[in-house]
Amino acid sequence: MTQNPSAQPAQSPFPQASIHVATTSRSYPIWLQPGLLAQAGERLASLLPAKRAIVVADEAVWHRHGQALADNLAAAEFSFHILTVAGGEGSKSYSQLEQLLERALALAPDRQTAVIAFGGGVIGDLAGFAASILLRGLPFVQIPTTLLAMVDSSVGGKTGINSPHGKNLIGSFYQPHAVLIDPTVLTTLPHRQLLAGYAEVVKYGLIADPDFFAWLERHGAAALDGDAAKLCYIIERSCFHKAAIVGQDEREGGVRALLNFGHTLGHALEAALGYSDALLHGEGVAIGMVFATELSQHLGLIAPEVAKRVRQHLTAVGLPIDHRHLPAVAQDPQSLLTLMATDKKAVAGRLTFVLLDALGHALVQRDVPSATVSALLAVERVDGRCLAD
Ligand SMILES: NC(=O)c1ccc[n+]([C@@H]2O[C@H](COP(=O)([O-])OP(=O)(O)OC[C@H]3O[C@@H](n4cnc5c(N)ncnc54)[C@H](O)[C@@H]3O)[C@@H](O)[C@H]2O)c1
Ligand SMILES: [Zn+2]
Structure with missing residues (x-):
């Protein structure tokens, strides 16, 4: 085919x-x-x-x-x-x-x-x-x-x-x-590594394909548990999206930047933990996607329901959703803000996030107010719930 x-x-x-x-x-x-x-x-x-x-x-x-x-x-x-x-x-x-x-x-x-x-x-x-x-x-x-x-x-x-x-x-x-x-x-492949890769799969659903996200809500756990046909399907659909985005923008001058959804905080957490096994890349992305979705909600771009679905699905498959449960060095809001502002994808120290304005649609937002980010960093998420809601 x-x-x-x-x-x-x-x-x-x-x-x-x-x-x-x-x-x-x-x-x-x-x-x-x-x-x-x-x-x-x-x-x-x-x-x-x-x-x-x-x-x-x-x-x-x-x-x-x-x-x-x-x-x-x-x-x-x-x-x-x-x-x-x-x-x-x-x-x-x-x-x-x-x-x-x-x-x-x-x-x-x-x-x-x-x-x-x-x-x-x-x-x-x-x-x-x-x-x-x-x-x-x-x-x-x-x-x-x-x-x-x-x-x-x-x-x-x-x-x-x-x-x-x-x-x-x-x-x-x-x-x-x-x-x-x-x-x-x-x-x-160790299950933890499989799950970490799955975070990037969920990303495609959230930034580009709401039907795929809904499919993952129903079948993602089965794919991760070894259903070979379902696993094949999530690889195919993910590659389809990666190919489509890279085909439009090979060198990240525009739409390819949307693939950084969840990565602003994710990268900061990885850096804070010294890129150690304490946090795999995909685990950082999972936490970062929850954060970016909640940020989108706080900025009035999406309904609280969307953030809730993201938290619930990631929790259901076993991915982390809250940096507050990581070692202390990855919890300090001020150092995370500094790391996010100095990320190589940030421009001139401005806080840049990929946000959602709908489930399945993303945009790049520059100059996100650090006070909003900081306040959200202080909030805890437990059992798929954000305690600020
Ligand atoms: N080039 C890009 O566009 C791009 C995008 C995302 C991530 N990355 C990079 O990818 C790297 C992370 O890749 P990764 O998550 O695949 O990690 P990895 O290559 O370190 O592999 C993870 C672990 O799994 C083991 N492993 C690999 N395949 C296995 C298998 N089939 N069975 C058993 N064990 C297996 C490896 O030995 C390793 O210990 C990072 O350096 C990141 O920067 C690059
Ligand atoms: Zn990634």
Whole structure:
């Protein structure tokens, strides 16, 4: 099945899908199909300039799922090497990038040798950045293995590493030649990681697709509990939205900024906690989406009912909704305000939020009064309720 992001996706779950991403720099397919790993070689042979590849794999993912990929690349007569990298945010560093570049160069690639990222968002961001600068750009393929990477980071071409000055500050826009998603690899993903990726799924419903949000309210928990068809459907619908948004605005000059819904507070919380395991990115986004929705309500943009639905759904699936339950360092309103004003997406220190003016419709709001934000930061949420309401 082929979809064009300009058309609305159908309503029912699909066992397989192909979504086309059309950006100004490159157009490419997202192939989504259970069992796709065992077809990766044939698929890629049809699309890449040569059957030569360097697979950059998350060590743990390679251990669990690498054989299926390696067997199939070999069957399709690829000549390939595997470079494993330790999982985790620490790998998005100068030193890991340098090591990866040197290990790749030692394999004497030419301009037709593809880099294949096989792992979560960390590997995709690191390998994608390496691909963009090796020999001034090698063909690049994403095979995402976390829900977050499937529904968000593998699509859209943002690559990069972290600097001591902050996350993702060194990088490039570099679109892949293809994204291959085999949802069966999610069976080994820890549930907490699955849930964190699900926060980004909910985001698409809230900013762009009210019917999808309503579907998630009914079926999201089943998808997270392992209903493969439903999980496939949420990946497909999420990719559809990511592709549509990136297709309109590759370099975040406009509508792509709406994807930062929930991220203003989310990023501040992650920064306050030093990007540690105390808070996964998606967990920060969940808390941030609740906050941004309540802010929208307080600014008179939406009815309280919308904020209530968001809190209730996130709570029902097991995502956090309140930063007040995090370690103390992530609770101080003044330091959170400072972090939000200095976020790399903020302009000239003004507090910028993506807000909702309807369920399924978002806007960028600059100069949100810090007193309003501060007052809302002091409020607690318990059992899906906001105690200020
Ligand atoms: N480029 C973008 O547009 C974009 C968008 C969102 C996030 N990101 C980046 O993505 C990164 C986070 O990505 P992530 O959440 O995928 O984290 P991750 O890559 O660190 O993976 C999370 C953990 O899951 C493990 N894992 C991965 N796949 C697995 C599987 N199938 N089975 C078992 N374990 C598995 C990894 O080893 C790791 O320990 C951040 O660095 C963030 O900045 C980038
Ligand atoms: Zn995110």
